[in-house]
Amino acid sequence: MSGRSRRSVLVGGAAAFAAALSGRGAYGHNGIDHSKEGAAHHTVTIERFKFVPAAIDAKVGDTVTWTNADIAPHTATAADGSWDTGTIRKGEAKSITVSAEMAPDYFCRFHPAMKGVLSVG
Numbered sequence: 001m002s003g004r005s006r007r008s009v010l011v012g013g014a015a016a017f018a019a020a021l022s023g024r025g026a027y028g029h030n031g032i033d034h035s036k037e038g039a040a041h042h043t044v045t046i047e048r049f050k051f052v053p054a055a056i057d058a059k060v061g062d063t064v065t066w067t068n069a070d071i072a073p074h075t076a077t078a079a080d081g082s083w084d085t086g087t088i089r090k091g092e093a094k095s096i097t098v099s100a101e102m103a104p105d106y107f108c109r110f111h112p113a114m115k116g117v118l119s120v121g
Protein backbone atom coordinates (compact mmCIF):
# COMPACT_ATOMS: atom_id res chain seq x y z
CA MET A 1 0.00 0.00 0.00
CA SER A 2 2.70 2.48 0.85
CA GLY A 3 6.09 3.03 -0.62
CA ARG A 4 5.20 2.30 -4.21
CA SER A 5 6.33 5.59 -5.64
CA ARG A 6 9.31 5.84 -3.35
CA ARG A 7 10.38 2.36 -4.30
CA SER A 8 10.08 3.07 -7.99
CA VAL A 9 12.32 6.09 -7.52
CA LEU A 10 14.89 4.10 -5.62
CA VAL A 11 15.01 1.02 -7.82
CA GLY A 12 13.68 2.32 -11.13
CA GLY A 13 17.09 2.65 -12.67
CA ALA A 14 18.19 -0.81 -11.70
CA ALA A 15 14.87 -2.31 -12.73
CA ALA A 16 15.02 -0.67 -16.13
CA PHE A 17 18.57 -1.88 -16.54
CA ALA A 18 17.65 -5.43 -15.58
CA ALA A 19 14.62 -5.40 -17.84
CA ALA A 20 16.72 -4.08 -20.70
CA LEU A 21 19.14 -6.94 -20.17
CA SER A 22 16.29 -9.42 -20.32
CA GLY A 23 14.96 -7.79 -23.46
CA ARG A 24 11.63 -6.77 -22.03
CA GLY A 25 11.90 -3.13 -22.97
CA ALA A 26 10.97 -1.51 -19.69
CA TYR A 27 11.79 1.96 -20.93
CA GLY A 28 8.32 2.34 -22.38
CA HIS A 29 7.00 2.13 -18.84
CA ASN A 30 9.72 4.15 -17.17
CA GLY A 31 10.02 1.32 -14.68
CA ILE A 32 6.75 2.31 -13.05
CA ASP A 33 4.76 -0.67 -14.15
CA HIS A 34 7.58 -2.90 -13.14
CA SER A 35 7.35 -1.56 -9.61
CA LYS A 36 3.58 -1.63 -9.54
CA GLU A 37 3.41 -5.20 -10.76
CA GLY A 38 6.52 -6.35 -8.95
CA ALA A 39 6.33 -8.88 -6.17
CA ALA A 40 5.48 -7.58 -2.75
CA HIS A 41 7.20 -8.72 0.38
CA HIS A 42 5.03 -9.64 3.35
CA THR A 43 6.37 -10.17 6.81
CA VAL A 44 4.84 -12.15 9.63
CA THR A 45 6.30 -12.10 13.11
CA ILE A 46 5.79 -15.11 15.32
CA GLU A 47 5.58 -13.92 18.88
CA ARG A 48 3.95 -15.30 22.01
CA PHE A 49 2.80 -18.30 20.01
CA LYS A 50 0.89 -16.24 17.51
CA PHE A 51 1.33 -15.29 13.88
CA VAL A 52 1.24 -11.48 13.65
CA PRO A 53 -0.60 -10.54 11.58
CA ALA A 54 -2.66 -13.72 11.55
CA ALA A 55 -4.04 -13.06 8.08
CA ILE A 56 -2.29 -11.67 5.05
CA ASP A 57 -3.36 -11.14 1.47
CA ALA A 58 -0.75 -11.99 -1.11
CA LYS A 59 -0.45 -12.35 -4.84
CA VAL A 60 1.31 -15.00 -6.85
CA GLY A 61 5.01 -14.22 -6.93
CA ASP A 62 5.01 -12.33 -3.65
CA THR A 63 7.36 -13.35 -0.90
CA VAL A 64 6.29 -14.05 2.65
CA THR A 65 8.82 -14.12 5.45
CA TRP A 66 8.10 -15.46 8.91
CA THR A 67 10.42 -14.31 11.67
CA ASN A 68 10.42 -16.15 14.97
CA ALA A 69 10.62 -13.79 17.92
CA ASP A 70 9.89 -16.58 20.40
CA ILE A 71 12.33 -18.86 22.16
CA ALA A 72 10.38 -21.93 21.04
CA PRO A 73 10.74 -23.17 17.48
CA HIS A 74 7.77 -22.81 15.16
CA THR A 75 6.73 -23.61 11.62
CA ALA A 76 4.31 -22.16 9.13
CA THR A 77 2.76 -25.25 7.59
CA ALA A 78 -0.21 -25.50 5.25
CA ALA A 79 -3.19 -27.22 6.83
CA ASP A 80 -3.22 -29.60 3.86
CA GLY A 81 0.56 -30.02 3.90
CA SER A 82 1.03 -28.42 0.49
CA TRP A 83 3.68 -25.99 1.73
CA ASP A 84 5.87 -25.67 4.77
CA THR A 85 8.59 -23.34 5.95
CA GLY A 86 10.18 -26.08 7.96
CA THR A 87 11.36 -25.38 11.48
CA ILE A 88 12.00 -21.72 12.26
CA ARG A 89 14.19 -21.47 15.33
CA LYS A 90 14.53 -18.59 17.74
CA GLY A 91 15.55 -15.46 15.86
CA GLU A 92 15.45 -17.17 12.48
CA ALA A 93 13.43 -16.17 9.45
CA LYS A 94 12.15 -18.36 6.64
CA SER A 95 10.61 -17.21 3.39
CA ILE A 96 8.40 -18.73 0.75
CA THR A 97 7.34 -17.50 -2.66
CA VAL A 98 3.59 -17.45 -3.12
CA SER A 99 2.16 -19.71 -5.82
CA ALA A 100 -1.40 -20.02 -7.06
CA GLU A 101 -1.96 -23.51 -5.74
CA MET A 102 -1.02 -22.74 -2.16
CA ALA A 103 -3.69 -23.58 0.39
CA PRO A 104 -4.51 -20.52 2.51
CA ASP A 105 -4.88 -22.04 5.95
CA TYR A 106 -1.73 -22.76 7.85
CA PHE A 107 -0.64 -23.64 11.35
CA CYS A 108 2.42 -24.46 13.42
CA ARG A 109 3.31 -28.13 13.46
CA PHE A 110 4.66 -27.86 17.00
CA HIS A 111 1.71 -25.89 18.33
CA PRO A 112 -1.36 -26.74 16.27
CA ALA A 113 -3.42 -24.12 18.06
CA MET A 114 -1.34 -21.49 16.25
CA LYS A 115 -3.18 -20.66 13.06
CA GLY A 116 -2.83 -18.21 10.23
CA VAL A 117 -4.28 -17.49 6.83
CA LEU A 118 -2.36 -16.69 3.70
CA SER A 119 -4.89 -15.63 1.10
CA VAL A 120 -3.69 -15.75 -2.49
CA GLY A 121 -5.65 -13.35 -4.66
Ligand SMILES: [Cu+2]
Nearest residue numbers: 074108110111
Ligand atom coordinates in the same frame (compact mmCIF):
# COMPACT_ATOMS: atom_id res chain seq x y z
CU1 LIG B 1 4.73 -22.98 17.12
